[in-house]
Amino acid sequence: MKLKAPERVTFNKSGFCPGCGHGVAGRLIAEVAEEMGLADKLITTVDVACGSLHLEDWHFDTVMAAHGRTLVTAIGLKKVRKDNPVLAYYGDGAGYAIGMAETIHAGLRNDNVIAIVVNNAIYGMTGGQMAPTTLPGQKTTSSPYGKDAARFGKPFRIEDAYSGFDIGYLARGALVGAANINRAKKMIRKAFEKHMNNQGLCYVELLSPCPTNWNLAPLKAKDFLLDEMTKHFPLGEFKGGDAK
Amino acid sequence: MSERVLMKGNEALAEAALRAGCRFFAGYPITPQTEILEYLSWRMDEVGGSYTQAESELAAVNMVFGAASGGARALTTSSGPGFSLKQEGISYLCASDLPAVIVNVMRIGSGLGDIAQGQGDYWQMTRGGGHGDYRTIVLAPNSVQENADLTYLAFDLAEKYRHPVLMASDAAIGQMIEAVELPEFKEHDIDKFDWSVKGGKVTEKYRKIQNIFYSMGPAYEDFLREKYAKMEAEEQRWESTAVEDAELVFVAFGISSRVCEEAVEGARAKGLKVGLIRPITLYPFPVKAFEEAKKVKAFMTNEMNLLAQMTDDVRLATGCKIPVYHSGSIFSISDTQELIARAEEVIRAAKGGDRT
Numbered sequence: 195m196k197l198k199a200p201e202r203v204t205f206n207k208s209g210f211c212p213g214c215g216h217g218v219a220g221r222l223i224a225e226v227a228e229e230m231g232l233a234d235k236l237i238t239t240v241d242v243a244c245g246s247l248h249l250e251d252w253h254f255d256t257v258m259a260a261h262g263r264t265l266v267t268a269i270g271l272k273k274v275r276k277d278n279p280v281l282a283y284y285g286d287g288a289g290y291a292i293g294m295a296e297t298i299h300a301g302l303r304n305d306n307v308i309a310i311v312v313n314n315a316i317y318g319m320t321g322g323q324m325a326p327t328t329l330p331g332q333k334t335t336s337s338p339y340g341k342d343a344a345r346f347g348k349p350f351r352i353e354d355a356y357s358g359f360d361i362g363y364l365a366r367g368a369l370v371g372a373a374n375i376n377r378a379k380k381m382i383r384k385a386f387e388k389h390m391n392n393q394g395l396c397y398v399e400l401l402s403p404c405p406t407n408w409n410l411a412p413l414k415a416k417d418f419l420l421d422e423m424t425k426h427f428p429l430g431e432f433k434g435g436d437a438k
Numbered sequence: 439m440s441e442r443v444l445m446k447g448n449e450a451l452a453e454a455a456l457r458a459g460c461r462f463f464a465g466y467p468i469t470p471q472t473e474i475l476e477y478l479s480w481r482m483d484e485v486g487g488s489y490t491q492a493e494s495e496l497a498a499v500n501m502v503f504g505a506a507s508g509g510a511r512a513l514t515t516s517s518g519p520g521f522s523l524k525q526e527g528i529s530y531l532c533a534s535d536l537p538a539v540i541v542n543v544m545r546i547g548s549g550l551g552d553i554a555q556g557q558g559d560y561w562q563m564t565r566g567g568g569h570g571d572y573r574t575i576v577l578a579p580n581s582v583q584e585n586a587d588l589t590y591l592a593f594d595l596a597e598k599y600r601h602p603v604l605m606a607s608d609a610a611i612g613q614m615i616e617a618v619e620l621p622e623f624k625e626h627d628i629d630k631f632d633w634s635v636k637g638g639k640v641t642e643k644y645r646k647i648q649n650i651f652y653s654m655g656p657a658y659e660d661f662l663r664e665k666y667a668k669m670e671a672e673e674q675r676w677e678s679t680a681v682e683d684a685e686l687v688f689v690a691f692g693i694s695s696r697v698c699e700e701a702v703e704g705a706r707a708k709g710l711k712v713g714l715i716r717p718i719t720l721y722p723f724p725v726k727a728f729e730e731a732k733k734v735k736a737f738m739t740n741e742m743n744l745l746a747q748m749t750d751d752v753r754l755a756t757g758c759k760i761p762v763y764h765s766g767s768i769f770s771i772s773d774t775q776e777l778i779a780r781a782e783e784v785i786r787a788a789k790g791g792d793r794t
Contacts, residue, residue: 201640235637239504249646255635257507258648260530263500266492270504270512271635273488274462274628278508278637296500299493 200224202233202253209247213412215369215402219312220248222379223281226386227254232279239268241284243319245312248283259284262293265300268307279389281308286399287317290326290350297352301359304394308385311397312369314404315349315423322407326350329426334407352399353432362393363434366427368401370416374429381431388434396434401427441620447582448473448612450620451541451605452481454586455513458593459626460539461487462505462512464498468520469553470609471543475515495520499527499540506536507647509634511593511626515541517609518551521559522567528602529568533649535633537596539589541605543612544692546742546768555609555693556768560747563604564721573666575599575673576720578606578691582616588718590621595673599665600633606720608742610693610771669722676724677716680706681731684713685788686781689752690740691717693771698740701777712781720748725755735788738763738780740772761788 199205202224210217227233239257240246241264249256259267259282268282289297289311300309316334317323323336327350330343337346356364363385367378378400385396401423403415410418445453452474455463463482465475475491482489488505492498498514505512516524521542531538542563546556559567566572575595577588585607592603629636635645651658679702681687688698695716705712713734715727731737737760739748746764753762765780766772 234639237508237635237637249648253640253644255637255645256647257504257635258534258646259503260500260526263496263503263526266497266500267504267507269490270462270464270501270506271508272504273490273501274505274510274512275508275636295493296497299497 200228204251211406213405218369219400222382226383235278237278237280239264239282241288245283262288266296269305272307283310286313286327287325301356301361304361308389309397311399312402313399314402316407318404349426361395362388363396364432366399366429370419445618446615447585449477450582450618451585451589452477454589456485457621457623458590459624460511460513462510464490464492464501465515466495468517470612471515471517495523499524502538506538507635509628509631513539517543518545525568529570531602532572534647535600535650537600538602539592544608557742573721575603576606578720580692580695582618586618608692674722674724674726675718676727679714681713683733685711685735685785687731687734687737688714694740697772700774704778705781723751728755736761736784740765742766744768
């Protein structure tokens with residue numbers, strides 16, 4: 195097996211916690227962009243929280259957007275720079291709480307951007323509060339007795355919300371284990387391909403462990419993701435998948 | 439040759455934006471701004487630009503943020519409650535050193551208010567209406583012609599300072615129809631800036647649009663100080679009418695200044711020494727205009743708000759040495775004859791006479 199480090203990510207010290215999926219996601223995006231010969235043209239937008247650390251890690255032109263507005267920032271950018279691939283990178287808090295209106299309407303309009311959404315079921319940067327993706331019963335700093343789904347709702351699933359929309363691509367991958375990571379990379383690649391084909395919104399949600407805020411060691415966090423999170427967030431392609 | 443046409447204020451503003459090279463618009467319907475959005479919904483296509491009716495003002499202003507990052511001349515417009523929602527984006531544009539033009543076709547009231555003209559957003563617009571430590575250039579048109587001219591200028595100023603520029607129009611200016619000479623079409627090259635995101639080779643310096651103090655560090659303070667000092671030195675704009683010998687000088691902008699112009703004429707016909715300073719930039723406030731008022735005994739702002747918002751700036755411009763009165767109503771544009779009567783009363787009081 196040949197591994198080539200992408201030129202577009204730094205191998206200097208990174209701000210991500212050990213066991214976090216952001217570093218993996220950032221690298222996969224850089225690998226795909228380089229393999230497809232798009233690295234010289236790619237522009238990214240990042241949200242304000244943990245994912246914004248890619249500002250330092252990525253060797254791409256990057257815009258740091260307001261919290262929850264990363265997707266619409268990318269949409270505005272793409273409309274004036276049609277020849278550039280444009281990718282929005284943000285978390286589940288940005289996409290499914292404060293930026294829900296933007297998420298829904300980007301789907302409704304089928305805007306021509308790539309969205310990579312990292313879902314770790316909590317707010318990471320602010321220290322692990324409950325999010326719309328938090329699992330029933332999951333303890334967080336703002337649901338210390340476990341999330342009461344009757345009060346705060348079931349974990350939000352993008353495939354349900356987008357079910358009636360004709361978007362270019364929708365898939366969910368996971369950033370743990372070699373097989374899952376390879377599959378996630380294929381999803382990101384497919385999103386890029388469809389984006390370059392102007393097929394509209396190409397959306398990949400990536401389940402990521404957050405050992406720090408889940409209060410779990412990295413290997414236990416991996417188990418929690420695969421055993422618990424995937425019960426609520428099934429992996430696979432939901433729209434625009436070529437397989438099956 | 440410029441074209442002279444009859445147009446609604448809002449539409450003249452929209453057309454002038456296109457002629458200034460603006461090729462990106464995102465907005466949301468709200469009265470009395472909506473004609474700008476409606477006009478651009480078909481006209482933007484004709485000039486090959488991008489038009490989006492967004493899901494909210496928040497989405498619209500953040501789309502503008504994205505388009506501005508890419509080097510485009512970008513516009514969003516709103517009124518009252520919608521303009522409040524723009525504040526997030528305006529604060530971010532300032533922090534990230536990005537040019538854009540944001541129009542507020544002002545309407546009456548806080549909260550929902552109503553759709554009639556108002557000037558209650560003076561403080562919000564001139565003091566930095568969002569969070570943080572910023573102000574923006576604010577241009578205040580008082581005619582359909584100026585709606586066109588100042589919008590055209592706004593894009594140049596935004597680019598000169600890499601800073602958002604606000605337009606303080608109002609329902610009356612936006613809705614009235616007047617003759618207007620439209621400016622020439624200008625081309626804007628979105629690749630001309632070295633700072634805008636556009637992609638590049640791996641060996642190039644990567645462009646990062648973010649809070650600029652992240653990259654600038656302590657130099658940020660001096661950078662910002664100089665930026666605002668330059669605006670205050672170079673961008674004060676105003677129009678003076680009969681100020682030199684005036685004992686009472688009205689200070690008014692936008693639609694209110696139109697009534698004051700008439701009041702100055704009427705007062706002069708009665709032998710009253712009355713003048714008018716009309717700020718065209720609300721920030722930077724045209725303090726230089728006040729040097730000319732050497733005989734003045736009192737100033738009187740005329741503005742459609744209750745809290746006499748602009749009087750703060752008039753006092754600061756005159757070192758609090760001269761009395762500043764306020765006239766105007768939230769609900770209506772002032773009546774010329776009533777203004778002349780107020781002027782007469784204030785001049786008599788200033789000279790030591792009775793004040794009734």
